Amino acid sequence: MNLYINGRIAVAALRVNKLRSVLTMLGIIIGVAAVIVMVGVGAGAQARVEEQIRLLGSNLIVVMSGSVNQGGARAGQGTQWTISEDDAIAIQTELESIVAAAPNVRGQVQIVHGNLNWGTAVIGATPEFFEVRDWQLESGRALEVEDVRDIERVAWLGQTVLTNLFPDEDPVGLTVRIRNTPFIIAGTLVGKGQSGQGQDQDDIIVVPLSTAKKKLLGRPPADPRVVASITVKVAAGASMISAEEHIRDLLRDRHQLQAFQEDDFILRNLAEIMRTQEASSKVLALLLAAVASVSLLVGGIGIMNIMLVSVTERTREIGLRMAVGARGRDVLSQFLVEAVLLSLLGGGIGVLLGLAGSAGIGHFAGWRVLIEPSSVLLSFGFAGLIGVFFGFYPARQAAALDPIVALRRD
Amino acid sequence: MAVPVIETRDLVKTYVLGGQEVQALRGVSLVIGKGEYVAVMGPSGSGKSTFLNLIGCLDTPTAGLYRLDGTDVSALPAENLAQVRNRKIGFVFQGFNLLPRLNALQNVEMPLLYSGTNRRDWRRLAEERLAAVGLAERSHHLPSQLSGGQQQRVAIARALVNTPALILADEPTGALDSRTGEEIMGIFERLNAEGITIVLVTHEHDIARCARRILSFRDGVLVRDENVDRRSPMGRGPTEPGIGAASPVGTGLGAP
Numbered sequence: 001m002n003l004y005i006n007g008r009i010a011v012a013a014l015r016v017n018k019l020r021s022v023l024t025m026l027g028i029i030i031g032v033a034a035v036i037v038m039v040g041v042g043a044g045a046q047a048r049v050e051e052q053i054r055l056l057g058s059n060l061i062v063v064m065s066g067s068v069n070q071g072g073a074r075a076g077q078g079t080q081w082t083i084s085e086d087d088a089i090a091i092q093t094e095l096e097s098i099v100a101a102a103p104n105v106r107g108q109v110q111i112v113h114g115n116l117n118w119g120t121a122v123i124g125a126t127p128e129f130f131e132v133r134d135w136q137l138e139s140g141r142a143l144e145v146e147d148v149r150d151i152e153r154v155a156w157l158g159q160t161v162l163t164n165l166f167p168d169e170d171p172v173g174l175t176v177r178i179r180n181t182p183f184i185i186a187g188t189l190v191g192k193g194q195s196g197q198g199q200d201q202d203d204i205i206v207v208p209l210s211t212a213k214k215k216l217l218g219r220p221p222a223d224p225r226v227v228a229s230i231t232v233k234v235a236a237g238a239s240m241i242s243a244e245e246h247i248r249d250l251l252r253d254r255h256q257l258q259a260f261q262e263d264d265f266i267l268r269n270l271a272e273i274m275r276t277q278e279a280s281s282k283v284l285a286l287l288l289a290a291v292a293s294v295s296l297l298v299g300g301i302g303i304m305n306i307m308l309v310s311v312t313e314r315t316r317e318i319g320l321r322m323a324v325g326a327r328g329r330d331v332l333s334q335f336l337v338e339a340v341l342l343s344l345l346g347g348g349i350g351v352l353l354g355l356a357g358s359a360g361i362g363h364f365a366g367w368r369v370l371i372e373p374s375s376v377l378l379s380f381g382f383a384g385l386i387g388v389f390f391g392f393y394p395a396r397q398a399a400a401l402d403p404i405v406a407l408r409r410d
Numbered sequence: 411m412a413v414p415v416i417e418t419r420d421l422v423k424t425y426v427l428g429g430q431e432v433q434a435l436r437g438v439s440l441v442i443g444k445g446e447y448v449a450v451m452g453p454s455g456s457g458k459s460t461f462l463n464l465i466g467c468l469d470t471p472t473a474g475l476y477r478l479d480g481t482d483v484s485a486l487p488a489e490n491l492a493q494v495r496n497r498k499i500g501f502v503f504q505g506f507n508l509l510p511r512l513n514a515l516q517n518v519e520m521p522l523l524y525s526g527t528n529r530r531d532w533r534r535l536a537e538e539r540l541a542a543v544g545l546a547e548r549s550h551h552l553p554s555q556l557s558g559g560q561q562q563r564v565a566i567a568r569a570l571v572n573t574p575a576l577i578l579a580d581e582p583t584g585a586l587d588s589r590t591g592e593e594i595m596g597i598f599e600r601l602n603a604e605g606i607t608i609v610l611v612t613h614e615h616d617i618a619r620c621a622r623r624i625l626s627f628r629d630g631v632l633v634r635d636e637n638v639d640r641r642s643p644m645g646r647g648p649t650e651p652g653i654g655a656a657s658p659v660g661t662g663l664g665a666p
């Protein structure tokens with residue numbers, strides 16, 4: 001008595017009641033499909049977050065002016081700026097785990113070129129900016145310390161600005177006007193695409209920090225050294241938590257804050273921001289998990305129910321098989337194989353449905369859905385396990401039948 | 411007497427139905443030798459089927475001893491009884507008991523599933539037995555496509571497929587007309603001539619007279635044990651030549 005024979009008996013039995021078999025499988029089908037979609041969506045979101053972190057750098061800490069009490073760090077014009085270029089220099093030079101610290105100011109400007117004009121974000125930066133953001137140049141020359149020192153009117157264009165202002169010419173060396181000040185285009189930046197928050201990172205223009213403060217911000221700050229934020233790159237392998245601690249200690253010390261005083265700056269970790277995003281896709285995954293577990297449970301009970309019916313219907317057959325020599329375990333395995341076949345068939349259909357559903361969600365919702373073979377195999381195997389679990393009781397009922405009682409039944 | 415195949419001593423079977431005890435067998439002692447052809451008679455409710463079920467290892471006695479082929483099987487666990495049924499006993503039932511969705515060949519093969527016989531031999535063995543009961547051409551017919559007599563012959567082929575030493579039949583002609591019944595009895599006659607021990611339950615005297623020995627039961631007691639005069643009406647000669655001698659069943663179907 002082996003799997004082959006039991007399989008043949010089971011296939012024959014399931015084919016007798018095709019519709020009943022399919023209806024019984026429904027719960028398993030839906031459950032497995034939900035698991036596949038759930039894992040696919042979850043893995044897709046995870047992968048997207050990881051990619052964003054890799055793109056932006058998970059090893060970045062942003063130091064912003066202002067305190068949490070002021071309602072976040074809206075460091076626009078007129079806001080009291082509390083951190084300075086000297087803080088950036090201190091962070092970079094005094095802390096061992098820090099690779100670079102880039103002080104920035106940010107603003108919103110209109111760029112004019114001929115009769116074209118384009119509103120975009122301007123960043124006042126030092127050479128460290130390109131290092132901390134891992135941002136390569138597409139053309140032109142790099143931003144140098146001298147550009148900042150001499151308050152040069154030079155600019156680097158992001159891809160979006162480039163395509164809008166210079167649809168079909170090489171802009172390097174040409175002049176644009178920003179706030180009525182002419183700037184020479186020194187270079188262009190490679191494209192970065194959308195950020196985790198869905199912003200176009202290429203809609204940007206970079207100018208020297210000093211030039212930005214003097215020419216582009218509405219009202220230059222009283223202290224010429226202050227900046228809106230400092231982007232800090234932590235050395236690979238160093239702990240983000242202790243780096244944050246060191247930066248906080250250093251800045252509190254430099255700002256001469258007493259123990260009872262709150263920070264006059266805010267530390268943000270990009271990896272953290274990304275994770276909050278990941279949480280939203282977790283809600284959907286949780287919902288699907290609920291659907292999956294309920295339908296797998298219902299599916300399992302359905303299999304148990306139909307197997308009990310099957311055992312009752314085939315009592316005479318069981319009696320006969322026992323009379324000609326089937327042992328309890330032969331009957332047990334016969335019905336167990338039937339239950340497992342039922343659930344595996346359901347699992348197989350569920351996998352196909354889940355793959356189709358994942359593709360559908362990926363296509364229509366525009367989400368990234370990642371199907372891993374291991375998850376497919378796992379849910380398929382889980383379906384089989386449900387067959388074993390819920391098929392065991394009916395199979396044992398069949399195996400425990402008394403041959404003469406079973407033979408007499410009709 | 412030949413070597414005993416069946417030996418019972420004070421076999422008792424008591425059923426309990428709703429607190430009420432029903433004594434189906436009240437101490438039956440007898441010996442059936444190898445190659446015997448025995449009919450069990452008696453009125454309805456006298457314990458014939460109960461006796462057959464006990465000696466067929468389908469049920470276990472409430473008390474008493476039962477030795478099959480020299481081994482005490484009265485206290486064997488269910489698993490071992492299944493093996494005994496598979497190897498040593500072939501059952502033929504009144505209602506044929508064929509599985510309706512299996513064809514004749516598959517029905518005959520069924521005991522082989524549980525005997526550990528190599529799967530390659532199943533078809534050949536089943537075809538041989540079907541040929542032995544004259545149904546070689548019907549091997550792919552479903553039971554519903556066969557007449558009652560043909561179905562019973564399939565059932566006999568199934569009982570023979572594991573070359574048992576003992577065939578037990580409970581009213582095998584009960585559902586058949588008398589002419590078909592005679593055909594079936596002819597097959598039993600031939601099998602017995604080849605050395606197979608046969609015990610069959612019947613309440614028809616004509617059928618019983620085909621056997622060599624008649625056991626009469628009444629109220630769970632063996633009341634008469636007599637040998638049959640072989641020159642009586644329906645009986646064929648005990649050594650009638652030719653029948654089955656050339657058939658495939660002849661090989662190895664005798665006592666082991």
Ligand SMILES: Nc1ncnc2c1ncn2[C@@H]1O[C@H](COP(=O)(O)OP(=O)(O)O)[C@@H](O)[C@H]1O
Pocket residue numbers: 425426427432433434452453454455456457458459460461
């Ligand atoms: N499973 C059972 N439970 C209770 N009583 C039974 C059962 N099987 C048989 N009997 C009783 O045992 C007696 C003998 O039955 P049985 O052996 O079937 O007689 P026969 O085959 O001679 O007609 C009857 O009185 C019957 O009612």
Ligand SMILES: [Mg+2]
Pocket residue numbers: 458459460
């Ligand atoms: Mg009876």
